[in-house]
Amino acid sequence: MSGPTAAPDDYDVIVLGAGPAGENAAQYAIAGSDRTAALVEHELVGGECSYWACMPSKALLRPTQVLATARNMPGVADKISAHGVDVPAVFARRDEFTHRRDDDSQVQWARSVGIDVLRGTGALAGPRTVTLTGADGTRILHARHAVVLATGTVPVVPDLPGLRAARPWTSRDATNLTEIPHRVLVVGGGVVACETATWLRQLGVEELTVSVRGDRLLPRVEPFAAQRVADRMTHKGLDVRYGTEIRAVQRPEVDDTGVGRIHGGPATVDLSDGSTLEVDEIVVATGRRPASDGLGLDTVGLPDGHLRVADDLTVDGVDGQWLYAVGDLAGRAALTHMGKYQARVCGDVIAARAEGRSTDGPRFRASADHGQVPQVIFTVPEIAAVGRTAEQARTDGFDVAVLEADIDVAGAALARDDYAGHAALVVDRATDTLIGATFVGQEVAELVHAATIALVGQVPLDLLWHAVPSYPTISEVWLRLLESRRP
Structure with missing residues (x-):
């Protein structure tokens, strides 16, 4: 196990799961104090985001985005090779980030801020008690103030005939691929599926089919944004099939070759549209489930394994304000930045309670989880959004106005010759404030934070007139959006 040779069995705070959310919760809970904390991790400190999700996926996507910009920039385009990116170099850069x-x-880092790292699997064994099972056996740990659950989620592979036996790729394989299959079936239409399909095509997959059970990609974003991603996929030669599911898979030669390698011979896939595909690899991106198996939730009166978490991040149904949950496991907003946000709130709550301070006030409530969640989807084009879509807002009972404009401003034109984008603001008529915003286009990720601030700060649109966008930037689209509501 990592950590001090004679690590104590008593800690002020014990965190199960050392991903970004767990790390932040532990750090904030003990910062500036003599309190002690332990991170319990059975895989890698840094978690899914650092090694298998956010970091490697964006490292795979960014080089091709830069290449596309260069190819649409006079004075640069003629200096660019007609071929694609240098795939081994892209893989090497990804591996540096991971x-x-x-x-x-x-x-x-954990040790530098006073956190012990304990290798092994942790499980609750009653109030404020954790069983740690590692290479050196089993220990019983006690938490004086808090136990934080931050074990995240795991991918779901549907139990369909032959699918699991075929050893399909999950997101971990797709982000850590070391060889490019020629023919791939991506199963799913959500964020992971769409981002994965984007980089696989850009890195050289020749035949790429996307099987979507529903009638559209990215069902949780504004339809206009999702449609632009779908159109781009079709333009790039992807075969996107809606209302389609796997019926059966046959893969006679299956091999456990390791993460990111092709898992055997070709697979034959029967689809519900009556077609049959032969592919070199299947990528399953149909969702994730909480990693709560074996957490010992039944020992604290939570037999169903489904956590419900209050805004102070305490777990409902457990007395004593000692059990917390953050990150994807909490089921509130399955995004790394939101998990870290929850962890900061959680750590502050733990610290305040440990010191006998009040936890009244907005700092001690994870209010952003309710209709104020920002997200960037790194497809081509990118989608950046915060808050509710127009449909979600109406479903929630808001009377809304939707302000829309193409991102057709000087800053966009200067960015690249083929720039195309669109933006929409969802405005609550009763308060004249934003409750949602969506941007789609090349490199719109940096636009969403301004919208997030306006939304969280409940800034009236008349006041936003005085937030002047710099010229010439893509942020000028804010002026176009506000102008669209002039009488």
Whole structure:
């Protein structure tokens, strides 16, 4: 196990799961104090985001985005090779960001801020009690103030005939691929499926089919934004099939070749539209479930394994304000930045309670989880959004106005010759404030934080007139949006 040779069995705070949410919860709970904290982790400190999700996926996507910009920039385009990116170099850069799945630097960081790292699997064994099972056996740990659950989620592979036996890729394989299959079936239409399909095509997959059970991609974003992504996929030669599911898979030669390698011979896939595909690999991106198996929730009166978490991040149904949950496991907003946000709130609550301070006030409530969640989807084009879509707002009972404008401003034209984008603001008529915003286009990720601030701050649109966008930037679209509601 990592940590001090004679690590104590009593800590002020014990965190199960050392991903970004767990790390932040532990750090905030003990910062500036003599309190002690332990991170319990059975894989890698840094979690899914650092090694298998956010970091490697964006490292795979960014080089091709830069190449596309260069190809649409006179004075640069003629200097660019007609071929695509240097795939081995892209893989090497990704591996630098993931430290080749070596967590030494993350462990060193934890120790530097006073957090012990305990290797092994942790499970609740009653109030404020954790059983740690590791290479050296089993220990019983006690938490004086808090136990924080931050074990995240795991991918779901549907139990369909032959699918699991075929050893399909999950997101971990797709982000850590070391060889490019020629023919791929991506199963799913959500964020992971769409981002994965984007980089697979850009890195050289020749035949790429996307099987979507519903009638559209990205069902939780504004339809106009999702449609632009779908149109781009079709333009790039992807075969996107809606209302389609796997009926059966046959893969006679299956091989456990390791993460990111093709898992055997070709697979034959029967689809519900009556067609049959032969592919070199299947990527399943149909959702994730809470990693709550074996957490010992029944020992604290939570037999169903489904956590409900209050705004102070305490777990409902457990007395004593000692059990907390953050990140994807909490089921509130399954995004790394939201998990870290919850963890900061959680750590502050734990620290205040440990010191006998009041937890009244907005700092101690995770209010952003309710209709104020920002997200960027790194497809081509990008989608950046915060808050509710127009449909969600109406379903929630708001009377809304929707302000729309193409992103057709000087800053966009200067960014690249083929720039195309669209933006929409969802405005609550009763308060004249934003409750949602969506941007779609090349490199719109940096636009969403301004919308987030306006939404969280409940800034009236008349006041937003005085937030002047700099010229010439893509942010000028804000002026176009506000102008669209002039009488």
